[in-house]
Amino acid sequence: MASTYEKIATNTLGSAASSVTFSSIPSTYTDLVLISNAAVSSGAAQMLCRLNSDTGTNYSFTRLGGDGSTTESSKATSVSYMQITWFGYLTTTINQAGIANFMNYSNSTTYKTVLTRSNNAGNGVGANVNLWRSTSAINTILLYPDASTFATGSNFTLYGIKAA
Amino acid sequence: MATTYTLISSVTVGSGGASSMTFNSIPSTYTDLCFLISARSTDAGGGDYVVARPNGATTNFTFRNLASYDSATPVSENGTLEFYTPIPAAGGTASTFGSTHIYIPNYNSSNYKSASQEGVNERNSSSGALMLNANLWSNTSAITSFTLVTLFANFAQYSTAYLYGISNA
Numbered sequence A: 001m002a003s004t005y006e007k008i009a010t011n012t013l014g015s016a017a018s019s020v021t022f023s024s025i026p027s028t029y030t031d032l033v034l035i036s037n038a039a040v041s042s043g044a045a046q047m048l049c050r051l052n053s054d055t056g057t058n059y060s061f062t063r064l065g066g067d068g069s070t071t072e073s074s075k076a077t078s079v080s081y082m083q084i085t086w087f088g089y090l091t092t093t094i095n096q097a098g099i100a101n102f103m104n105y106s107n108s109t110t111y112k113t114v115l116t117r118s119n120n121a122g123n124g125v126g127a128n129v130n131l132w133r134s135t136s137a138i139n140t141i142l143l144y145p146d147a148s149t150f151a152t153g154s155n156f157t158l159y160g161i162k163a164a
Numbered sequence B: 001m002a003t004t005y006t007l008i009s010s011v012t013v014g015s016g017g018a019s020s021m022t023f024n025s026i027p028s029t030y031t032d033l034c035f036l037i038s039a040r041s042t043d044a045g046g047g048d049y050v051v052a053r054p055n056g057a058t059t060n061f062t063f064r065n066l067a068s069y070d071s072a073t074p075v076s077e078n079g080t081l082e083f084y085t086p087i088p089a090a091g092g093t094a095s096t097f098g099s100t101h102i103y104i105p106n107y108n109s110s111n112y113k114s115a116s117q118e119g120v121n122e123r124n125s126s127s128g129a130l131m132l133n134a135n136l137w138s139n140t141s142a143i144t145s146f147t148l149v150t151l152f153a154n155f156a157q158y159s160t161a162y163l164y165g166i167s168n169a
Helices: none
Strands: A005-012 A020-022 A031-037 A047-051 A059-066 A071-079 A096-102 A112-120 A124-132 A141-145 A155-161 B005-012 B021-023 B032-039 B047-054 B061-069 B075-079 B083-088 B098-104 B113-121 B129-137 B146-150 B160-166
Touching: A005 A020, A020 A155, A031 A141, A047 A112, A059 B061, A059 B075, A096 B098, A096 B113, A112 B113, A112 B129, A124 B061, A124 B129, B005 B021, B021 B160, B032 B047, B032 B146, B047 B098, B047 B113, B061 B083, B083 B098, B083 B129
Parallel strands: B083 B113
Antiparallel strands: A005 A155, A020 A141, A031 A096, A031 A155, A047 A141, A059 A071, A059 A124, A096 A112, A112 A124, B005 B160, B021 B146, B032 B098, B032 B160, B047 B083, B047 B146, B061 B075, B061 B129, B098 B113, B113 B129
16 A cells, blocks of 8 residues: 655754754655644744745735633734744743644645644644745745744654645 | 554444543554544533543643634633543434544653644534644653543444554654
8 A cells, every 4th residue: 555644854853953944855745744842942932934945025824823711813914934833832841732734835836825733731722824925846844933942852743645 | 665654543433332432552653643533422412522531541631722612702711621622412413423633742752742632513503613722631651542531421323533653763
């Protein structure tokens, strides 16, 4: 039986890092899934993302979240990053569970949509939809916290899913 | 290429229902666990909840969620229940089963165990519910078993649960 769900790369940090990069992502899959179980070295932070080293204002997102007592939805347009977490943001303990789905990432015709779920029972749950206004196939994913650094022991794994 | 997404075990509830669905001796050879559940409760009300207990535990849980009940404004709740989300029950629309997805990263680690969960009770009438949950089990033990129960009653016949292991090796 053909394998349809395969690990592309994994990174468990042996020391604090300002970012994590998955590069040379093969175009042989249909979709990508990023699993994170991460923390930051101090304070709290959102996990942000850029694709193919694009630092332009080519991203937007709409988000829904709750902190256990209140809910909120909002959006941002023409920003220079995608937002992987929201209410389920990173703290100094590895209590976060994140899932990001990159749909049809290797086509060269359409803009790319990324759905994310961020979960941290200590601060909340979030659901984001991100858009990268580029028709390029995704070959590099950069993850970084908007404050501090990713803490030692943080784990990130990128999987590829094949439709054929 | 190694297989990374593997069925560990599944349960299908038979005639008469079942008070629980149990997954024992979960191997430590994977990185993450994923449950896909289709379930219905025998409770006389219109809705119930599927409750997942790692290692059979009933304490040291916290959650925060996003929840939608019928047409009401969505809410966010917090509490100390185990991993839980809504499912239909016998008092509601016949033949409807709720879908639940639970993802548990790094279930073998010595950290506390976090989980992403979502589930629904959609039954073409009032009292439907949708939940997105952030779960935490504050325990450093590796997860070696799971017990699934309902909050109020038993699982109805034809309820199913599939447990998958995901490996990043």
